Amino acid sequence: MSNGDAAGSALLRRTTSRILHRIGRRGASLAFVGLLCLAIAASLAFAPAGQRATPGYAVLASVAPLNLWALAWCVTGVLCLVQMFGRSDRIAFAAATALVLLYGLINLISTFTGANPRGWVAGAVWLAFGGWIALIATWPEATPPPGRFPGSTPAGAAAVVVADAGGIIQSWNPQAAALFGWSTEEAVGRPLTILMPPRFREQHVAGLSRVLATGRSDLAGRVIPLVGVRRDGSEFGIALSVNAWQSDDGIAYTGVIRPIGGGDAD
Helix, strand or coil: CCHHHHHHHHHHHHHHHHHHHHHHHHHHHHHHHHHHHHHHHHHHHCCCHHHHCCHHHHHHHHHCCHHHHHHHHHHHHHHHHHHCCCCCCHHHHHHHHHHHHHHHHHHHHHHHHCCCCCHHHHHHHHHHHHHHHHHHHCCCCCCCCCCCCCCCCCHHHCEEEEECCCCEEEEECHHHHHHHCCCHHHHCCCEHHHHCCHHHHHHHHHHHHHHHHHCCCCCECCEEEEEEECCCCCEEEEEEEEEEEEECCEEEEEEEEEEECCCCCC
């Protein structure tokens, strides 16, 4: 393999890894559901006359025109494909679940009305599919364990801080308490800005806003030399490794912090 081919393969692997990390397992599931919705929309919009005369299609047409059904599936599919990259995906999951369950109920009812004697088979399939989508919608994204991403250090030897998209501390390990002087009860719920000198806080807030807008962190996976501040106001050098990941509530951050330059906590 030439150097160019190797570089291209490495670039493709990195790009694929970043995409998969960006969308997570919920996003990947939404991609599948979205593409399936678009396929169903096409089958409704371009169904031949003979197919439209079958009991299943006839039952749907008795509720609403097939083109309207096709539009509903198309909009839902596009919504799923868009929100697979977003901080929030609840609307897409809710829309897909509602549409699939509605399909299942219509097919079940058609069995009892006699319009489609075998509608219960399709109804059971659609309802099971809707249940599967609803189950996925309850999945939280896996939280990366401390020390298991590039540039991190073993959790037992470093302060580990987890924050939400707004920079509010959600998790705080004993090493962080020892290093910064804030207990877990005191730190959780406070902004990350308590850990940095005032002169850096505006830049930090701007960085969080940029990640929210773009969905991408330029600092992820890097070890960054910074200045931290203890509860008593004293400053000390730190090395920060940060990772942005997709949680159930949107983007979240895990930071692994080690003191440098003789700044170890007592």
